[in-house]
Amino acid sequence: MQEAAQLVSKVLVLNDDAEVRGHIKAFCDAHHLIPVKPQAGAALTVLKSNVDLGAIFMQETYTGEGGNALELARAIHAIRPELPIFLRREAASHLDDLPDLYRGIFTAAYTTSTIDELAPLIDKNIFSFQYPNALVRGITEITKNTLETQFKGVEVRTEAPYMVRDRIIYGELFTLIPLESTWCRGYMMLQTEEGPLIKYVEDGRTHISRDPANFRDINHVMGEVTNLIWGAFKNRFISNEPVDWRQSQVPLIVNHEHRYISFGSEDPQLCFRYTLVDPNGEATPLVLYQRFVFNLSWDPEKFKENEVLAEDLFESGELEFF
Numbered sequence: 001m002q003e004a005a006q007l008v009s010k011v012l013v014l015n016d017d018a019e020v021r022g023h024i025k026a027f028c029d030a031h032h033l034i035p036v037k038p039q040a041g042a043a044l045t046v047l048k049s050n051v052d053l054g055a056i057f058m059q060e061t062y063t064g065e066g067g068n069a070l071e072l073a074r075a076i077h078a079i080r081p082e083l084p085i086f087l088r089r090e091a092a093s094h095l096d097d098l099p100d101l102y103r104g105i106f107t108a109a110y111t112t113s114t115i116d117e118l119a120p121l122i123d124k125n126i127f128s129f130q131y132p133n134a135l136v137r138g139i140t141e142i143t144k145n146t147l148e149t150q151f152k153g154v155e156v157r158t159e160a161p162y163m164v165r166d167r168i169i170y171g172e173l174f175t176l177i178p179l180e181s182t183w184c185r186g187y188m189m190l191q192t193e194e195g196p197l198i199k200y201v202e203d204g205r206t207h208i209s210r211d212p213a214n215f216r217d218i219n220h221v222m223g224e225v226t227n228l229i230w231g232a233f234k235n236r237f238i239s240n241e242p243v244d245w246r247q248s249q250v251p252l253i254v255n256h257e258h259r260y261i262s263f264g265s266e267d268p269q270l271c272f273r274y275t276l277v278d279p280n281g282e283a284t285p286l287v288l289y290q291r292f293v294f295n296l297s298w299d300p301e302k303f304k305e306n307e308v309l310a311e312d313l314f315e316s317g318e319l320e321f322f
Contacts, residue, residue, distance in 0.1 A: 003132070003133050004130040004131060004132060004133065004300075005131050005132065005133045005135070005136040005137070005161070006032060007032065007127065007131065007136070007160075007161055007162055007163050007270070008032045008033065008034055008160060008162045008163070009032070009033055009034065009053075009054030009055070009126045009127070009162050009163040009164065009268075010033075010034045010035075010036055010051070010052060010053050010054060010162065010164075011028065011033045011034070011035055011036070011053060011054055011055045011056065011057055012036055012037070012038065012043070012046065012047070012051075012053055012055075012056045012057070013035045013036065013037045013056075013057045014037070014038070014043055014056065014057065014058045014059060014062045014064060014069075014072075015037070015057065015058075015059045015062060015088070016040075016059065016062055016063060016064050017059060017061075020059075020088070020112050023112050023115060024057060024115070027115050027116065027118070031119060031122050032127070033054070033055075033122070033126075034162075035057070036051075038064070040064045040065075040066075041064065041065055041066060043064060043065055043072065043076070044065070044072075044075060044076070044079065047076055047079050047080050048079060050168055050170045050171075052162070052164040052166060052168075052271055052289075053080075053083055053164065053165065053166055054083075054125075054126040054162075054163055054164060054165050054268065055083060055084045055085070055086060055107075055122070055125060055126060055165065056076065056083055056084070056085045056086070057086050057088065058072075058073060058076075058085055058086070058087055058088065059087075059088045060087055060088060060089045060090070061090070070098075070102045070105075073085055073087070073102065073105050073106065074101075074102065074105060077105045080166055080168075082165050082166055082167055082266065083165055083166060084107035084108075084121070084125045084126075084165070085105060085106050085107055086106070086107055086108055086109070086110060086118055086121070087106045087108070087109045087110070088109075088110055088111065088112070088115075089109050089110070089111055090111065091111065092109065092111070093109050093110050093111045093114040093117065094109055095108070095109045107121060107125065108121055125165065125268070126163050126165065126268055127163060127268070128267065128268060129163075129267065129268065129270070129294070129298060129300075130300055131270060131300070132300055132303050134303075134305050135237065135300075135303060136161050136270070138233075138236055138237065138305065139161075139233070139272060139290075139292070140158055140161070140272060142229055142232040142233055142236065143229050143272065143274060143290060144156050144158055144274065145232075146225060146228045146229050146232065147225065147274060147276060147288070149228075150206060150207065150221070150224065150225050150228070151200065151205055151206060151276055151286075152204070152205045152206070153205060153278060153279075153280075153283075154205065154276040154277060154278055154279075154283070154286075155276070155277045155278075155279050156274055156275075156276055156277075157274070157275045157276075157277055158272070158273070158274055159272075159273045159274075159275075161270060161271065161272050162271055163268045163269070163270065163271070164268060164269050164271045164291075165266075165268045165269075167260050167261055167262050168259055168260065169191060169254075169259040169260065169261055170191040170192070170193075170287075170289045171191050171192045171193035171194065171289075172193060172194040173191070173192055173193070173194050173197065173218060173219070173222055174189055174190060174191040174192075174261075175189065175190045175222050175223060175225075175226040176188075176189050176252075177189075177226055177227070177230050179230075179233070179238075179292075179294075180238075181237070181238040181239070181241075182239065182241050182299075182302055183297075183298075183299045183300065183301075183302035183303045184294045184297055184298055184299070184303075185294065185295075185296035185297035185298075186263070186292065186293045186294035186295050186296055186297070186298070187263065187292070187293050187295070188226070188229070188230065188233070188290065188291070188292055189261075189290070189291045189292075189293070190222060190225065190226055190229075190288055190289070190290050191288065191289040191290075191291070192222070192286065192287065192288045192289070193286075193287070194215065194218060195284075196283075196284045196285070196286045196287075197218045197221065197222070197286060198213045198214075198215075198217070198218055199283065199284060200221075200276075200283065200286060201213035201217050201218060201221060203283060205283065206221050207221070207224070208220060208221060229290075235306065236305060236306055237303070237305060237306065238306075239304075239306060248296070249296070250263070250264030250265070250295065250296070251264060252264070263293045263295040264295060265293070265295035267293070267294070267295060269291045269292065269293045270291065270292040270293075271289060271290070271291050271292075272289070272290040272291075273287065273288075273289055273290075274287070274288045274289075274290065275287050275288075276288070
């Protein structure tokens with residue numbers, strides 16, 4: 001197997017004890033976690049937003065929301081049940097003495113002195129999938145190139161890929177396309193906001209130029225972008241070896257009211273964030289989130305990039321005799 005990419009994940013830290021912040025920060029740095037904290041009283045607002053998270057670190061005596069920390073944990077679990085919550089306690093690094101009402105909410109408990117014992121749980125809950133460097137790098141290259149060809153006069157900025165466990169849908173528009181190969185089975189999803197994309201169409205920055213634009217126009221733009229990325233992904237990473245089509249499927253669940261999508265799996269997802277920026281500042285930045293979920297099959301040992309043969313380059317016109 002090729003070398004695995006080192007990914008990161010954001011974790012929400014609910015802690016108002018200044019003495020232990022350094023311990024938590026050191027643990028996060030050592031385990032490729034990016035700790036973020038909300039303003040006092042804003043935790044639930046943050047969790048109802050589109051912030052991508054891998055887990056939550058909560059202090060048992062946290063008072064940032066002005067109430068009981070365990071009750072806050074219940075509210076958080078109701079909003080984002082897919083996120084593991086690690087409870088920091090003063091003396092006991094277990095949950096046995098908690099009332100049954102709260103015990104099932106937390107993934108594990110720890111103390112300041114036992115925080116390193118969480119390492120296996122971080123690997124299991126957030127970094128359970130290992131992604132080859134060539135795959136992660138290739139996805140970024142493919143998507144960036146596609147966006148640069150489909151949108152005019154913009155700079156495509158990319159961020160470091162990261163892992164998420166939440167199932168929140170970003171924006172009003174998302175596309176979904178299946179990925180099937182001998183080493184993976186799952187889906188690629190693109191998500192974005194409708195307003196900025198409509199403005200890009202109306203300003204003639206896409207292959208469609210229409211003013212006023214409507215939702216069908218932006219559907220077409222997103223569909224074309226998704227199809228081009230999928231085609232490039234297939235050419236680069238999916239071989240012509242036969243796939244066993246008798247393998248099982250699972251239903252997808254979409255709840256529009258709660259902006260939630262489930263693929264029938266608790267596995268973390270590989271996420272990329274792209275921002276389209278006008279260098280002249282004449283257009284609102286357009287943000288696209290790209291997620292990969294390999295919920296049906298994942299065998300990175302079989303992963304390999306397809307070789308580009310000279311004959312193929314001649315046939316495509318990308319290479320010619322001097």
